[in-house]
Protein backbone atom coordinates (compact mmCIF):
# COMPACT_ATOMS: atom_id res chain seq x y z
CA UNK A 1 0.00 0.00 0.00
CA UNK A 2 1.90 3.11 -1.14
CA UNK A 3 -0.96 5.61 -1.00
CA UNK A 4 0.69 8.74 0.43
CA UNK A 5 -2.69 10.03 1.59
CA UNK A 6 -3.45 6.93 3.65
CA UNK A 7 -3.91 7.51 7.38
CA UNK A 8 -3.51 4.83 9.98
CA UNK A 9 -2.86 4.69 13.68
CA UNK A 10 -3.96 3.71 17.15
CA UNK A 11 -6.69 5.48 19.10
CA UNK A 12 -7.00 4.51 22.74
CA UNK A 13 -10.32 4.79 24.54
CA UNK A 14 -9.58 5.66 28.15
CA UNK A 15 -12.26 5.99 30.78
CA UNK A 16 -13.64 4.65 34.02
CA UNK A 17 -15.52 1.36 34.12
CA UNK A 18 -19.03 1.84 32.79
CA UNK A 19 -18.17 5.12 31.01
CA UNK A 20 -19.37 3.54 27.76
CA UNK A 21 -16.10 2.60 26.08
CA UNK A 22 -17.36 -0.66 24.64
CA UNK A 23 -20.56 0.98 23.42
CA UNK A 24 -18.56 3.73 21.72
CA UNK A 25 -16.14 1.25 20.22
CA UNK A 26 -19.01 -0.74 18.75
CA UNK A 27 -20.44 2.46 17.36
CA UNK A 28 -17.18 3.79 15.90
CA UNK A 29 -16.06 0.52 14.40
CA UNK A 30 -19.57 -0.37 13.30
CA UNK A 31 -19.80 -3.87 14.69
CA UNK A 32 -20.57 -5.93 17.75
CA UNK A 33 -16.96 -6.30 18.69
CA UNK A 34 -16.66 -5.75 22.36
CA UNK A 35 -18.66 -7.12 25.26
CA UNK A 36 -21.24 -4.57 26.36
CA UNK A 37 -23.12 -5.10 29.58
CA UNK A 38 -24.31 -2.87 32.37
CA UNK A 39 -21.84 -4.33 34.87
CA UNK A 40 -18.51 -2.57 35.22
CA UNK A 41 -15.19 -4.17 34.28
CA UNK A 42 -16.45 -6.61 31.71
CA UNK A 43 -13.61 -5.56 29.45
CA UNK A 44 -10.44 -7.17 30.76
CA UNK A 45 -8.02 -6.93 27.92
CA UNK A 46 -7.28 -4.34 25.29
CA UNK A 47 -9.68 -5.10 22.52
CA UNK A 48 -8.83 -4.06 19.04
CA UNK A 49 -11.50 -3.03 16.65
CA UNK A 50 -10.72 -1.55 13.29
CA UNK A 51 -12.57 1.14 11.43
CA UNK A 52 -11.47 1.30 7.85
CA UNK A 53 -12.27 3.16 4.69
CA UNK A 54 -10.59 3.88 1.35
CA UNK A 55 -8.04 6.21 2.90
CA UNK A 56 -7.82 5.24 6.53
CA UNK A 57 -7.55 2.47 9.02
CA UNK A 58 -8.02 3.36 12.67
CA UNK A 59 -7.18 0.72 15.24
CA UNK A 60 -9.24 1.35 18.34
CA UNK A 61 -7.92 0.03 21.60
CA UNK A 62 -10.53 -0.36 24.30
CA UNK A 63 -8.74 -0.20 27.61
CA UNK A 64 -10.17 -1.94 30.62
CA UNK A 65 -11.66 0.50 33.07
CA UNK A 66 -8.99 2.25 35.06
CA UNK A 67 -9.16 1.00 38.60
CA UNK A 68 -7.25 0.44 41.75
CA UNK A 69 -5.64 -2.97 41.53
CA UNK A 70 -7.08 -5.40 44.03
CA UNK A 71 -6.47 -8.82 42.60
CA UNK A 72 -3.44 -9.66 40.53
CA UNK A 73 -5.80 -9.77 37.54
CA UNK A 74 -6.72 -6.20 38.16
CA UNK A 75 -3.05 -5.23 38.36
CA UNK A 76 -2.59 -6.65 34.90
CA UNK A 77 -5.63 -4.69 33.76
CA UNK A 78 -4.10 -1.48 35.04
CA UNK A 79 -0.76 -2.15 33.37
CA UNK A 80 -2.69 -2.85 30.17
CA UNK A 81 -3.96 0.74 30.29
CA UNK A 82 -0.43 1.97 30.94
CA UNK A 83 0.94 0.08 27.97
CA UNK A 84 -1.77 1.27 25.63
CA UNK A 85 -1.45 4.89 26.64
CA UNK A 86 2.35 4.95 26.69
CA UNK A 87 3.29 2.80 23.74
CA UNK A 88 0.50 2.46 21.25
CA UNK A 89 -1.43 5.65 21.15
CA UNK A 90 -1.49 8.22 18.37
CA UNK A 91 -4.53 9.65 20.06
CA UNK A 92 -6.31 9.18 23.36
CA UNK A 93 -10.06 9.59 23.58
CA UNK A 94 -10.82 10.37 27.21
CA UNK A 95 -14.36 9.21 27.74
CA UNK A 96 -16.13 10.78 30.68
CA UNK A 97 -19.57 9.70 31.85
CA UNK A 98 -21.61 12.89 32.28
CA UNK A 99 -23.80 11.17 34.86
CA UNK A 100 -20.95 10.00 37.11
CA UNK A 101 -18.82 11.85 39.64
CA UNK A 102 -15.87 13.34 37.71
CA UNK A 103 -13.65 13.23 40.82
CA UNK A 104 -13.47 9.44 40.41
CA UNK A 105 -11.27 10.03 37.34
CA UNK A 106 -8.45 11.49 39.46
CA UNK A 107 -6.01 8.59 38.99
CA UNK A 108 -6.68 8.25 35.30
CA UNK A 109 -6.24 11.99 34.88
CA UNK A 110 -2.80 11.76 36.52
CA UNK A 111 -1.90 9.06 33.99
CA UNK A 112 -3.22 11.11 31.09
CA UNK A 113 -1.05 14.05 32.15
CA UNK A 114 1.97 11.95 31.11
CA UNK A 115 0.69 11.25 27.60
CA UNK A 116 2.47 12.87 24.65
CA UNK A 117 -0.17 12.38 21.96
CA UNK A 118 -3.24 14.62 21.62
CA UNK A 119 -6.24 13.94 23.86
CA UNK A 120 -9.84 14.27 22.72
CA UNK A 121 -12.46 14.66 25.40
CA UNK A 122 -15.69 12.80 24.77
CA UNK A 123 -18.40 13.54 27.31
CA UNK A 124 -20.77 10.59 27.10
CA UNK A 125 -24.39 9.83 28.01
CA UNK A 126 -25.57 13.37 27.22
CA UNK A 127 -28.98 11.85 26.48
CA UNK A 128 -29.40 11.53 30.25
CA UNK A 129 -28.51 15.17 31.00
CA UNK A 130 -31.30 17.74 30.85
CA UNK A 131 -29.36 20.82 31.96
CA UNK A 132 -26.54 21.78 29.50
CA UNK A 133 -24.78 23.83 32.19
CA UNK A 134 -23.84 20.49 33.81
CA UNK A 135 -21.89 19.65 30.65
CA UNK A 136 -20.29 23.12 30.53
CA UNK A 137 -19.15 22.73 34.12
CA UNK A 138 -17.77 19.23 33.49
CA UNK A 139 -15.89 20.38 30.39
CA UNK A 140 -14.38 23.24 32.37
CA UNK A 141 -13.18 20.87 35.09
CA UNK A 142 -11.55 18.47 32.63
CA UNK A 143 -9.86 21.32 30.77
CA UNK A 144 -8.47 22.65 34.05
CA UNK A 145 -6.76 19.26 34.46
CA UNK A 146 -5.67 18.36 30.94
CA UNK A 147 -4.71 19.87 27.63
CA UNK A 148 -7.64 18.85 25.44
CA UNK A 149 -7.27 19.07 21.67
CA UNK A 150 -10.98 18.68 20.86
CA UNK A 151 -14.19 18.15 22.81
CA UNK A 152 -17.26 16.18 21.79
CA UNK A 153 -20.53 15.82 23.64
CA UNK A 154 -21.85 12.45 22.65
CA UNK A 155 -24.30 9.69 23.30
CA UNK A 156 -22.48 6.52 22.38
CA UNK A 157 -25.70 4.54 22.82
CA UNK A 158 -27.76 6.77 20.53
CA UNK A 159 -24.99 7.68 18.11
CA UNK A 160 -25.21 11.42 18.81
CA UNK A 161 -22.08 13.24 17.56
CA UNK A 162 -20.22 9.96 17.15
CA UNK A 163 -19.82 10.42 13.37
CA UNK A 164 -18.20 13.80 14.06
CA UNK A 165 -15.92 12.21 16.62
CA UNK A 166 -14.97 9.46 14.22
CA UNK A 167 -14.16 11.98 11.47
CA UNK A 168 -11.92 13.94 13.82
CA UNK A 169 -10.21 10.74 14.94
CA UNK A 170 -9.43 9.81 11.34
CA UNK A 171 -8.02 13.28 10.69
CA UNK A 172 -5.84 13.02 13.78
CA UNK A 173 -4.17 9.82 12.58
CA UNK A 174 -0.67 10.08 11.07
CA UNK A 175 -0.03 9.39 7.41
CA UNK A 176 0.98 5.75 7.44
CA UNK A 177 0.23 2.51 5.62
CA UNK A 178 -2.42 0.27 7.19
CA UNK A 179 -1.23 -1.71 10.21
CA UNK A 180 -3.41 -4.72 9.43
CA UNK A 181 -4.43 -6.27 6.11
CA UNK A 182 -7.79 -4.70 5.27
CA UNK A 183 -10.79 -6.84 6.19
CA UNK A 184 -8.72 -9.64 7.65
CA UNK A 185 -8.68 -8.80 11.28
CA UNK A 186 -11.66 -10.94 12.25
CA UNK A 187 -9.85 -14.15 11.26
CA UNK A 188 -7.24 -13.38 13.80
CA UNK A 189 -9.60 -12.58 16.63
CA UNK A 190 -12.55 -14.86 16.04
CA UNK A 191 -11.66 -17.09 18.95
CA UNK A 192 -11.16 -14.10 21.15
CA UNK A 193 -14.56 -12.64 20.31
CA UNK A 194 -16.27 -16.00 20.77
CA UNK A 195 -14.87 -16.09 24.31
CA UNK A 196 -15.94 -12.48 24.85
CA UNK A 197 -19.52 -13.24 23.78
CA UNK A 198 -19.76 -16.21 26.14
CA UNK A 199 -18.39 -14.04 28.91
CA UNK A 200 -20.82 -11.26 28.05
CA UNK A 201 -23.72 -13.68 28.44
CA UNK A 202 -22.29 -14.91 31.76
CA UNK A 203 -22.35 -11.32 32.98
CA UNK A 204 -25.96 -10.95 31.88
CA UNK A 205 -27.18 -14.24 33.38
CA UNK A 206 -25.35 -14.57 36.69
CA UNK A 207 -25.05 -12.29 39.68
CA UNK A 208 -22.73 -11.05 42.40
CA UNK A 209 -19.13 -12.18 42.23
CA UNK A 210 -19.66 -15.22 39.99
CA UNK A 211 -19.17 -13.48 36.62
CA UNK A 212 -16.03 -11.78 37.90
CA UNK A 213 -14.62 -15.17 38.90
CA UNK A 214 -14.94 -16.71 35.46
CA UNK A 215 -12.55 -17.02 32.59
CA UNK A 216 -13.66 -18.46 29.26
CA UNK A 217 -11.16 -20.56 27.36
CA UNK A 218 -11.91 -21.70 23.82
CA UNK A 219 -10.64 -25.25 23.69
CA UNK A 220 -11.80 -26.22 20.22
CA UNK A 221 -12.91 -24.11 17.30
CA UNK A 222 -13.49 -26.11 14.15
CA UNK A 223 -14.89 -24.87 10.88
CA UNK A 224 -16.56 -26.64 7.99
CA UNK A 225 -17.27 -29.96 9.67
CA UNK A 226 -20.67 -30.87 8.31
CA UNK A 227 -23.67 -28.55 8.54
CA UNK A 228 -22.58 -26.99 11.82
CA UNK A 229 -19.20 -25.77 12.98
CA UNK A 230 -18.12 -26.70 16.46
CA UNK A 231 -16.88 -24.74 19.45
CA UNK A 232 -15.95 -26.21 22.81
CA UNK A 233 -15.33 -23.76 25.61
CA UNK A 234 -14.20 -24.20 29.20
CA UNK A 235 -15.62 -21.85 31.77
CA UNK A 236 -13.05 -21.58 34.55
CA UNK A 237 -14.37 -20.65 38.00
CA UNK A 238 -12.37 -20.03 41.16
CA UNK A 239 -14.24 -22.17 43.66
CA UNK A 240 -15.97 -25.55 43.74
CA UNK A 241 -19.09 -23.82 45.13
CA UNK A 242 -19.38 -21.68 41.98
CA UNK A 243 -19.67 -24.68 39.68
CA UNK A 244 -23.29 -25.61 40.61
CA UNK A 245 -24.26 -21.94 40.28
CA UNK A 246 -23.04 -21.84 36.69
CA UNK A 247 -24.70 -25.17 35.93
CA UNK A 248 -28.02 -24.43 37.68
CA UNK A 249 -30.78 -26.81 38.73
CA UNK A 250 -30.74 -29.82 36.43
CA UNK A 251 -28.38 -27.94 34.11
CA UNK A 252 -30.98 -25.26 33.37
CA UNK A 253 -28.70 -22.23 33.81
CA UNK A 254 -25.87 -23.51 31.64
CA UNK A 255 -28.39 -24.61 28.99
CA UNK A 256 -29.74 -21.06 28.86
CA UNK A 257 -26.20 -19.68 28.73
CA UNK A 258 -25.33 -22.03 25.90
CA UNK A 259 -28.43 -21.04 23.94
CA UNK A 260 -27.86 -17.30 24.30
CA UNK A 261 -24.12 -17.44 23.65
CA UNK A 262 -24.59 -19.62 20.60
CA UNK A 263 -27.12 -17.17 19.17
CA UNK A 264 -24.77 -14.25 19.76
CA UNK A 265 -21.84 -16.08 18.16
CA UNK A 266 -23.88 -17.11 15.13
CA UNK A 267 -25.13 -13.56 14.76
CA UNK A 268 -21.58 -12.20 14.79
CA UNK A 269 -19.85 -14.83 12.68
CA UNK A 270 -22.76 -15.36 10.28
CA UNK A 271 -22.49 -19.15 10.41
CA UNK A 272 -24.11 -21.97 12.37
CA UNK A 273 -22.24 -23.36 15.36
CA UNK A 274 -22.70 -26.12 17.87
CA UNK A 275 -21.48 -24.78 21.15
CA UNK A 276 -20.44 -27.02 24.02
CA UNK A 277 -19.67 -25.60 27.46
CA UNK A 278 -17.75 -27.23 30.33
CA UNK A 279 -17.22 -25.82 33.79
CA UNK A 280 -13.73 -26.23 35.24
CA UNK A 281 -12.64 -25.29 38.76
CA UNK A 282 -9.26 -23.50 38.64
CA UNK A 283 -8.69 -22.47 42.24
CA UNK A 284 -7.72 -18.86 42.72
CA UNK A 285 -6.85 -18.24 39.04
CA UNK A 286 -7.14 -14.50 39.43
CA UNK A 287 -4.08 -14.49 41.69
CA UNK A 288 -2.08 -17.10 39.83
CA UNK A 289 0.62 -15.53 37.68
CA UNK A 290 1.12 -18.65 35.56
CA UNK A 291 -2.59 -18.93 34.79
CA UNK A 292 -2.88 -15.23 34.04
CA UNK A 293 -0.04 -15.71 31.59
CA UNK A 294 -1.66 -18.81 30.06
CA UNK A 295 -4.92 -16.90 29.69
CA UNK A 296 -3.10 -14.05 27.98
CA UNK A 297 -3.71 -11.39 30.63
CA UNK A 298 -0.01 -10.90 31.27
CA UNK A 299 2.01 -9.99 28.23
CA UNK A 300 5.72 -10.66 28.54
CA UNK A 301 7.97 -7.98 27.05
CA UNK A 302 9.72 -9.40 24.03
CA UNK A 303 13.22 -8.06 24.53
Ligand SMILES: Nc1nc2c(ncn2[C@@H]2O[C@H](COP(=O)(O)OP(=O)(O)OP(=O)(O)O)[C@@H](O)[C@H]2O)c(=O)[nH]1
Pocket residue numbers: 015016017018019020021022023024035036037038039040041042043063064065124125126127128154155156157158
Ligand atom coordinates in the same frame (compact mmCIF):
# COMPACT_ATOMS: atom_id res chain seq x y z
N1 LIG B 1 -28.02 6.32 28.42
C1 LIG B 1 -26.85 5.95 27.92
N2 LIG B 1 -26.26 4.82 28.33
C2 LIG B 1 -25.06 4.49 27.80
C3 LIG B 1 -24.40 5.30 26.84
N3 LIG B 1 -23.24 4.72 26.53
C4 LIG B 1 -23.15 3.58 27.25
N4 LIG B 1 -24.25 3.43 28.02
C5 LIG B 1 -24.55 2.33 28.94
O1 LIG B 1 -23.58 2.33 30.00
C6 LIG B 1 -23.28 0.99 30.40
C7 LIG B 1 -21.77 0.73 30.29
O2 LIG B 1 -21.36 0.76 28.93
P1 LIG B 1 -20.06 -0.04 28.41
O3 LIG B 1 -19.89 0.37 26.99
O4 LIG B 1 -20.15 -1.48 28.74
O5 LIG B 1 -18.95 0.62 29.34
P2 LIG B 1 -17.38 0.36 29.42
O6 LIG B 1 -16.76 1.68 29.70
O7 LIG B 1 -16.90 -0.37 28.20
O8 LIG B 1 -17.28 -0.55 30.70
P3 LIG B 1 -16.12 -1.60 31.11
O9 LIG B 1 -16.32 -2.81 30.24
O10 LIG B 1 -16.46 -1.86 32.53
O11 LIG B 1 -14.80 -0.94 30.94
C8 LIG B 1 -24.11 0.06 29.49
O12 LIG B 1 -25.29 -0.26 30.17
C9 LIG B 1 -24.42 0.95 28.29
O13 LIG B 1 -25.61 0.59 27.64
C10 LIG B 1 -25.07 6.51 26.41
O14 LIG B 1 -24.62 7.28 25.58
N5 LIG B 1 -26.28 6.77 27.00
